[in-house]
Amino acid sequence: xxxxxxxxxxxxxxxxxxxxxxxxxxxxxxxxxxxxxxxxxxxxxxxxxxxxxxxxxxxxxxxxxxxxxxxxxxxxxxxxxxxxxxxxxxxxxxxxxxxxxxxxxxxxxxxxxxxxxxxxxxxxxxxxxxxxxxxxxxxxxxxxxxxxxxxxxxxxxxxxxxxxxxxxxxxxxxxxxxxxxxxxxxxxxxxxxxxxxxxxxxxxxxxxxxxxxxxxxxxxxxxxxxxxxxxxxxxxxxxxxxxxxxxxxxxxxxxxxxxxxxxxxxxxxxxxxxx
Amino acid sequence: xxxxxxxxxxxxxxxxxxxxxxxxxxxxxxxxxxxxxxxxxxxxxxxxxxxxxxxxxxxxxxxxxxxxxxxxxxxxxxxxxxxxxxxxxxxxxxxxxxxxxxxxxxxxxxxxxxxxxxxxxxxxxxxxxxxxxxxxxxxxxxxxxxxxxxxxxxxxxxxxxxxxxxxxxxxxxxxxxxxxxxxxxxxxxxxxxxxxxxxxxxxxxxxxxxxxxxxxxxxxxxxxxxxxxxxxxxxxxxxxxxxxxxxxxxxxxxxxxxxxxxxxxxxxxxxxxxxxxxxxxxxxxxxxxxxxxxxxxxxxxxxxxxxxxxxxxxxxxxxxxxxxx
Numbered sequence: 001x002x003x004x005x006x007x008x009x010x011x012x013x014x015x016x017x018x019x020x021x022x023x024x025x026x027x028x029x030x031x032x033x034x035x036x037x038x039x040x041x042x043x044x045x046x047x048x049x050x051x052x053x054x055x056x057x058x059x060x061x062x063x064x065x066x067x068x069x070x071x072x073x074x075x076x077x078x079x080x081x082x083x084x085x086x087x088x089x090x091x092x093x094x095x096x097x098x099x100x101x102x103x104x105x106x107x108x109x110x111x112x113x114x115x116x117x118x119x120x121x122x123x124x125x126x127x128x129x130x131x132x133x134x135x136x137x138x139x140x141x142x143x144x145x146x147x148x149x150x151x152x153x154x155x156x157x158x159x160x161x162x163x164x165x166x167x168x169x170x171x172x173x174x175x176x177x178x179x180x181x182x183x184x185x186x187x188x189x190x191x192x193x194x195x196x197x198x199x200x201x202x203x204x205x206x207x208x209x210x211x212x213x214x215x216x217x218x219x220x221x222x223x224x225x226x227x228x229x230x231x232x233x234x235x236x237x238x239x240x241x242x243x244x245x246x247x248x249x250x251x252x253x254x255x256x257x258x259x260x261x262x263x264x265x266x267x268x269x270x271x272x273x274x275x
Numbered sequence: 276x277x278x279x280x281x282x283x284x285x286x287x288x289x290x291x292x293x294x295x296x297x298x299x300x301x302x303x304x305x306x307x308x309x310x311x312x313x314x315x316x317x318x319x320x321x322x323x324x325x326x327x328x329x330x331x332x333x334x335x336x337x338x339x340x341x342x343x344x345x346x347x348x349x350x351x352x353x354x355x356x357x358x359x360x361x362x363x364x365x366x367x368x369x370x371x372x373x374x375x376x377x378x379x380x381x382x383x384x385x386x387x388x389x390x391x392x393x394x395x396x397x398x399x400x401x402x403x404x405x406x407x408x409x410x411x412x413x414x415x416x417x418x419x420x421x422x423x424x425x426x427x428x429x430x431x432x433x434x435x436x437x438x439x440x441x442x443x444x445x446x447x448x449x450x451x452x453x454x455x456x457x458x459x460x461x462x463x464x465x466x467x468x469x470x471x472x473x474x475x476x477x478x479x480x481x482x483x484x485x486x487x488x489x490x491x492x493x494x495x496x497x498x499x500x501x502x503x504x505x506x507x508x509x510x511x512x513x514x515x516x517x518x519x520x521x522x523x524x525x526x527x528x529x530x531x532x533x534x535x536x537x538x539x540x541x542x543x544x545x546x547x548x549x550x551x552x553x554x555x556x557x558x559x560x561x562x563x564x565x566x567x568x569x570x571x572x573x574x575x576x577x578x579x580x581x582x583x584x585x586x587x588x589x590x591x592x593x594x595x596x597x598x599x600x
Contacts, residue, residue, distance in 0.1 A: 105292060112293045114534065114579045118300075121572045124560040125307035201436055205541060208438045209556060224438055232445075232545070240446045247439035255434040 005263025011256035019066040028057030030064050030218050042241055052223065052242050053230040061218040062249050068219045069200050069253055072130070076137040076199040077192050083138065084145025085188065091146070092153030093176055103150055107143055115140040116205060123211040133212050137202050141195060148191045152184030159183075186268045193261035197254045204250045220246035290584050294577065301573045302361040305565050306339050315563050316374045333374065333566065334360050361569075370570040375562050380570035383558070384551065388574070391550035394542065395535040397466050398474030399528065405478040406524075407517075410485025415512060417490055425482055432479025437538075441472040441545035473542040477531050484527055488520035495519075529586025533579035551575065 018025060033054045042050045049058035091102035119136040126132045156162060162179050170179075206212035207221025215226055223246040227235050235242055305312060312335060313326045321329075330336040337360065338352040364371060370380040413425035448454045448468060455468050492498065493516055501511045540552030547553070555571035558564060 104289075108289060109293050109296045112580050112583060113297060113576055114538070116538065117540075117572060117575055117579075120540070120555075120560075121301070121304055121568065122307065124568050125304045125565065127309060197434075205436060205438070208436075208541065209544060211560065221438070224442075228442075228545070232442075232547075236442065236445055236450050240442065240450070243442045244439075244446075247442065251435050251439050254436070255430070258430070258434055 002263060002266065004259045005267075008256040008259025008263065011252050012260060015066050015070060015253060015256070018063050019070045022064050022067055026057075026060035026063050028060045030056060030061045031216060041239070049245050050239065050241055053227050053235070058242065058245055061223060062220070062245055064218040065220045065223065065246065065249060066253075068130075068213060068217065069203065069250075072134060072137070072203040073196045073200045073257075075134050076141055076203075077196045079134075080138045080141030080199075081145045081188065081192050081195065084142040084147075085149045087142065088146035088149025089153055089176060089180070092150040093157065093172070093180070099150075102146075107147055107150075110140070110143040111147075116202060119202060119206060120209065120211060123206060128211055128214050130213055130217075133203060133206060136206075137199055140202075141199060144195060145188060145191055148187050149184060152187060153180055156180045156183045187265075190261050190265045190268065193257050193264055197257035197261065200250070200257065201254050220250045286584070286587070290580065293580055297576045297580070298362065298365055298573065299358070301569045301576075302358050303339065304569060304572075305335075308565065312374075312563075312565055316565070329374075333371065365573070370573065371566045373558075373564050373567050375558070375564045375567070380567055383554065383567065384570055384574050387549060387551045387554045390548060391536060391539050391543070391552065394466065394469055394473060394539055394548060394550060395532060397470035398472075398477065398535055398539075398542075399532065400474075401467075401470050402474040402478035402481055402531075403528075405474075406481030406485055410482045411489055411512060411517065413482065414486040414489025414493070415508075422486070425486065429479040429482045432475045432482075435475065437472050437475070437541040438545055440475050441468070441542065444468050444471060445545075469542050469546040469548050472545065473535060473539055476538075477535065480527060480531070481524060484524050485520065488523055489516055492516040492520045525589065526586055529589060530583055532586075533582035536575060536578050536582070 033056060034051070035054060038051065038053060044050060049062065052058050052061070087102060087106075091099045091107075118140050119133075122136040122139065123132055126136070157175075157180060162175060165175050165179050203212055203219070204221035204224075207219045208225045210222075210225050213219040213222050215222060224243055227242045308315060311326070313329045314321060317325055317329060327336070334357050338356045340352070340356055340358050342349055342351050361371070368381060370384070372378065373380055373383060376383070409425050409428070413422040416422050445468060449456060456465055489512070493512075497515060498511060501515050502508075506514075536551075539548075539550055540556060542548065543550045543552040544556060551571060551574070555568060555575075559568040559571055
């Protein structure tokens, strides 16, 4: 593990603390509008990061925003990795025409299609909302896990101990769960960490485009979107921190999970460690 | 030779399958709209006659697919359905008429498309301009300060989304230094900030690639030969190493052209750049013009898929080692 991994773990720990203890950390009501105190600069009137376009406390909203980001990230990562693992395992384990249809066709279609665009299209037709957003992100997210899982299954199933288990008359399910899965889990963890970064980024992107989590909720992407809607030029002139603060939060979160993913990959793959 | 043709055919077959899936998906998307699309577009106060005329005009009164399955009963509708109609339209270059403006969707798209292409090409140009020198410097100075700097830069570029980079660039170059204007495209240089925003991720990826490919090529035998015959290090790097090292870069460039065209939507929103992404977002999704959304999604996806496939082909041509393997 290199230094960046520890930085990533540190940021992730702060995020989790912020998300779990948000009510205790936040200094203000995140929905309290105060039009007299619009676009306040940092460190004024007890507002650590100032206020946004309708006078809400920015710091408290960012803290609560960690909840949304992590919630979406974790659910999307769990659901899409589960779907991906099942489909990937089926493709790799059964091979033949099953594999041809799944890996040859289905994987390629999802990889050939720009992921964010598919999510945008689905949310556009379904309408905005947290559940719909999570659904759309799972639809585009599973294929990465499926590909990794399939590759691992193809590799592991040729190993001697799997052949031995088969010779002893173990069932397909038993071979899959007790022999192949534990050996395929390492690259999946790496993929999950990178996938978490991707999910957080996609949530922020869709929310920024106004297609994610609807407005009063303190989603970081939504915050940038609503601040920008009051006039990009004006905000940039008088209160750029309203755009920067949620932006930095997004960037740090994405960086953290990318760091962790890269570090884990290095740690789990000795071949890469030497370099 | 026979194997080659078969391989080519298989690739084309897969491409057609993907395109078929995309068109089908786009056609059936409208079924996802909660409630009646006509009411969504016309509003709750629309009279039944208005709704009927609207549905008839846009083919929404027809069944969505060959058959429907409701309450455990399979109903066959035959060839007169919306799915087949959309296909007929696509093949004759007709993506239907906009629900809002009643103009042909394809015309609206082609009005905006040049702006997006312009932005994507500018972004690519900037990315190359940054990535090649930085990557070569990092690769030839492996492990030194400049290498660490370029790795850090690459990491930032990959992790920072456009809606973080964009405002930051605007703040520095438009608000503080007043070199560029924040939005709009009155002057040719107005493209710089959006292009850098869009190209940042690409330049980061390219820098990493150029670096690793320079490091790899520097260990090859021909480099030793070139050095042994007394070529200057500069010549070795720029004439020999870079030429070989750029092969993977070309692939990524092609693949990323598709990503840029599809990803321009965020950059276009930040800078109010009147491209295809903004058309999809504001005129399409914002005004619930579902026909326009279908058209935009279709055109962007097809561009993306074609860019990917073409790169694959060019890549095979470029490097005989790949072609033969």
